[in-house]
Amino acid sequence: MTKPATQAASSTEAAVETPENEVLRLLRLRGTVRNFKSDPVPEHLIEAVIAAGQRAPTSSNMQAYSIVVVRDQQTKTVLTVIAGGHQAHVADCPVFFALCADLTRTDYACSMHGKQAWTEPLSKSCLS
Numbered sequence: 001m002t003k004p005a006t007q008a009a010s011s012t013e014a015a016v017e018t019p020e021n022e023v024l025r026l027l028r029l030r031g032t033v034r035n036f037k038s039d040p041v042p043e044h045l046i047e048a049v050i051a052a053g054q055r056a057p058t059s060s061n062m063q064a065y066s067i068v069v070v071r072d073q074q075t076k077t078v079l080t081v082i083a084g085g086h087q088a089h090v091a092d093c094p095v096f097f098a099l100c101a102d103l104t105r106t107d108y109a110c111s112m113h114g115k116q117a118w119t120e121p122l123s124k125s126c127l128s
């Protein structure tokens, strides 16, 4: 009889098949939320979420994006339409993070090093 995947033969196999650590546990718990309380979100929590997001890896570590924190109701309503409509949660959430690709950051970083962006590999123009 075939064993279920969760019933491994040895503790080594079990560790491979169902590794237990805090990161994997949290990833299993993660889910998309589209219903929000109207409670205000404290500033320190917003900053903590942004700081966590900034740890995400990016190509050449250019971090070529901007995060716009939107609290204004009218702006969130407009964003509902921009997001394709029928996304009431965009307007209903107390705080909305608009993540925008921002390649001007690459130009800026290169100019800080006296280089012109996109004329040579980024690793040569900015990262060295």
Ligand SMILES: Cc1cc2nc3c(=O)[nH]c(=O)nc-3n(C[C@H](O)[C@H](O)[C@H](O)COP(=O)(O)O)c2cc1C
Binding pocket: 030, 031, 032, 033, 034, 083, 087
């Ligand atoms: C790139 C990307 C874009 C998404 N866009 C939307 C969106 O516009 N509206 C929405 O309600 N959910 C959006 N989602 C959430 C997905 O619908 C959701 O992750 C998927 O249904 C799986 O559900 P889960 O996140 O609860 O596992 C998006 C997810 C990703 C990764």
